[in-house]
Amino acid sequence: MADLRNNFVGIKSPNPFWLASAPPTDKAYNVVRAFKAGWGGVVWKTLGEEGPPVVNVNGPRYGAIWGADRRLLGLNNIELITDRDLQTNLREMKQVKMDWPDRALIASIMVPCEEESWKAILPLVEETGADGIELNFGCPHGMSERGMGAAVGQVPEYIEMVVRWCKQYTRMPVITKLTPNITDIRKPARAAHAGGTDAVSLINTINSITGVDLDNFAPMPTIDGKGSHGGYCGPAVKPIAMNMVAEIARDPETHGLPISGIGGITTWRDAAEFMALGAGNVQVCTAAMTYGFKIVQEMIAGLENWMDEKGHRSLDDIIGRATPNVTDWQYLNLNYVAKAHIDQDACIKCGRCHIACEDTSHQAITNMVDGVRHFEVIEAECVGCNLCVNVCPVDNCITMEPLAAGAMDQRTGKPVSPIYANWTTHPNNPMAKVAAE
């Protein structure tokens, strides 16, 4: 039986599934329900400074986009950090940690970018027995207008400075949460690393407008006729988040820096993918907000089952296993040739592969053969682009089959070369020519 126990920068939890700092972790009531459901840890909803708490809007806080059958694909929010009194949160955190010693409890913190503010709050948090802190440098709305959240996360120098203060004033492990609203995620990660952070977590939410009310011409969610960008999350952001995780994992300057992966994780498979790309554990929010805490049961069982099937004994066996395979485009093997193949028994003859290829790609799929509706790949035209696979409604009906070395590529009329060759040496690459001369 695979061992799912997680040790993330010394913080132990029975499984790698944490709830991210967000509405589901706003108070003891929710967190206790989450622990009862089986979550390995929680990052408590972000704490602010002592004093009057922030206030939230009293209208809609969330906007969403949906797929077929109104499945929620992407969610955005304009909620701020906790709007509860600091002492109340600290008291509840302490009690929960006492009652659930085997679970991870992390305090997310966002206070003004001043040393005194951080120096003041860290001992209070430490006193709760929390296992670590997460620096919220990510929230893209509201707090960023006040110089906190993403406003810090977008300036590497600020990140480094605050991380340094935190490492100076607390013994707790420091996880720096990064905003994706930047052009190169490696810069803030390097800054956090330079400041001495124990780990980074990412991604926080993405600036977004999820819709426009076409009756009132107002962005959604709409507050009295106006809207503000919110932070986008959910399954739709997963590819963006995974790329950023991989970028940090394979950056020589930050390689080995522990990463807590966040962004659209909904199933065990999502979690396994994040971990394979280098995440030491994962944080979940939208999936829980969509379906409730019970989903962690599917995640635990699914991850265990997959690890058992593949013979992975512990999380260390899978973490970072895909990282070395993330490379730059220029290093991809241009001699690799794959062709789409349609399983005629599985094909339901919807014709979507044909029309996608015919209208928008390479005219490489038939729609009629000998007067009969029939969808088949024309290998001489197929460039192996994979679009047909992606638009097919039937799982595994169309597959990409690599051509063996030596086999004839009917499109080029040449046999497939067994030699790895990439763009850096390709004759069409002017830079390669220069190098050759």
Place this chain on the structure above:
Amino acid sequence: MPEGQFKAGIAGGRLSPDQYAENFSDLHPPLDHHEALVESDRCYFCYDAPCMNACPTSIDIPLFIRQISTGNPIGSAKTIFDQNILGGMCARVCPTETLCEEVCVREVAEGKPVQIGRLQRYATDVAMAENRQFYPRATPTGKTVAVVGAGPAGLAAAHRLARHGHDVTILEARPKAGGLNEYGIAAYKSVDNFAQAEVDYVTAIGGIDIQNGKALGRDYQLSDLIRNYDAVFLGMGLGGVNALRAEGEDAGGVTNAVEFISELRQASDLSGLPVGRRVVVIGGGMTAIDAAVQSKLLGAEEVTVCYRRGQEHMNASEFEQDLAAANGVSIRHWLQPTRVLAEGGKVSGIELEYTALQGDKLAGTGETLTLVADQVFKAIGQSFVPAALNGSGASIDLQAGRIKVDSEGRTSLAKVWAGGDCIFGGEDLTVSAVAQGRDAAESINRSLTQG
């Protein structure tokens, strides 16, 4: 005295008023907004969609379903009406299980097709409830067209002709327009007087004058129409009912199923509609099933459909057969009527002979069976009655007893087109009649506007 279901002979009032109401409520209740959205999401928007190709009127089904899913039911209705102005009725009565839904790729994949018929009803209901008219009439052409019969073929032809700016007069023998939509469809397939609402919707385009109580051959002749109008469209359907060719079939209680269905549709009080305690229906098509199921729903204790061939030969779709079975109708195969038994001039039973295929030919085996019955419905097909047509001068060419037309619906007579059940090669479906009426109208329009 036995009451209700067990009342002997042909009698009404077998059920409570509530039971009548329940039994004759909508067979396929409309989808509500949520159901329509969920169902529309199931459509894959196939390329060269099989459903569309299976539809006799070639409605762009993937497009209209996509329009429902994007919150545009009005646009969806227009997509439907572009091809089939009687899309509302077709949504209710089409045997979708043998047309669009049979070939839906989700039927192939999962055995659960997208419910195309019900989605079509959803969209058309929205547009009709708002009386959204999509088609302005073209500039008047001054041309006049006579349409014989206000059934699906005639209405579809009339609407298309009116769109093109021609003035249309529909001559209808019955007191109401609608044809089989009004008189020939099981009540639970078209509730709330939908057929008349649809006639009103179709004729709201303007330029269509429906004259009821005008029968061809009785009140006017084809030659009158050819003389007085620029073109004529014949869409009079089938006026005759095939005989049983069984001894004693003129006994009391032996009735044409089409008349029973028509009376039922026109009845304002179903409890007043008499039905037998033990009913036998002879036939194997939709009419047989409609008569049988409705007999049961009216409170008959025992209803048996007898068909002279096997289940695989029945014209009634599998869905219809299942519907009959679910309503307690028993269907027996390989039986043909030989003799109607009567007591005091009223039917008391029917003698049937078992049949078998001998090579390609059906033949009696000599073995007989007698079923007790106090009512027998004949539903062994309808036939075209050409007498009215050909009693008026030039005769029109027939083929296998129906009007012969070319691919555009032109008959052998100049200026005369035809469509619907009265032509040879039709499928005896509402939706086919609509397609033929529409296409003939286009042909008429081309002819009237050329030169």
